[in-house]
Amino acid sequence: MAKRDLTFDPPVMNAAGTLGFFPDQHGPMDWSQFGVFITNPISLLPRTPAHGNRFTAYPGGFLLHTGYPNPGLSQALRHYARVWSHSPLPVIVHVLAHAPDEVNRMIRRLETTEGVAGVEVGIDSGAQPELVAALAQAATGELPVILRLPLERSLDLATLAIQAGAMAVSLAPPRGVYPAQAGEFVQGRLYGPSILPIALKITQELVKLGIPTIGAGGVYTQAHCKAMLSAGALAVQLDGALWRAAGYKIFH
Helix, strand or coil: CCCCCCCCCCCEEECCCCCCCCCCCCCCCCHHHCCEEECCCEECCCECCCCCCCEEEECCEEEECCCCCECCHHHHHHHHHHHHHCCCCCEEEEEECCCHHHHHHHHHHHHCCCCEEEEEEECCCCCCHHHHHHHHHHHCCCCCEEEEEEHHHHHHHHHHHHHCCCCEEEEECCEEEEECHHHCEEEEEEECHHHHHHHHHHHHHHHHCCCCEEEECCCCCHHHHHHHHHCCCCEEEECHHHHHCCCCCCCC
């Protein structure tokens, strides 16, 4: 059981991978619109960008494949820990790991880092239920834990995540493939307003199961955000809408 509480006021936040590693107070973003800030995914060791085509537009959205490049935990703490301690918002660090021992090592260091209000653990789309439970248990400690589940598998994994110690689940973008040139296919995470109907349906189903859920997927307008909250979500994560908003008011 986490020994620190985490609330979302207002109940809006950025999704991991959308606004960098810290809330830039010198940029144009109005941080009063957010209840918390979520960092880009951070792994134990450094990761380099994905090779090949990383962005493909399609009707209703786009496909993105980045490889989650980041400097690794040690370098991230060296560069950003001080900024987090002076953040205008509570900072949730998104932890990217595939093994319980990695998660445990990262969480123990983050627990002693000033300015870290919680952690969000990203779950790979192919992770087996036993691994999901082990990752949640490895993350449980002083900090509140959110498990970011693959949207398309969240109904199967959410109850397990909560039973293993997560305070809530969030919804990662679904993965898909799209035809590219020369008959090839590109694969990656899917974004855009076309995701909203399925994201709303899954959020409703999770809430019916009694799962504390942070809704996400296809939220591009104020009406979308209100719909997600009306579906029972604790809060809403924004992704592509933040890029489209160009850093000013989120919804126009």
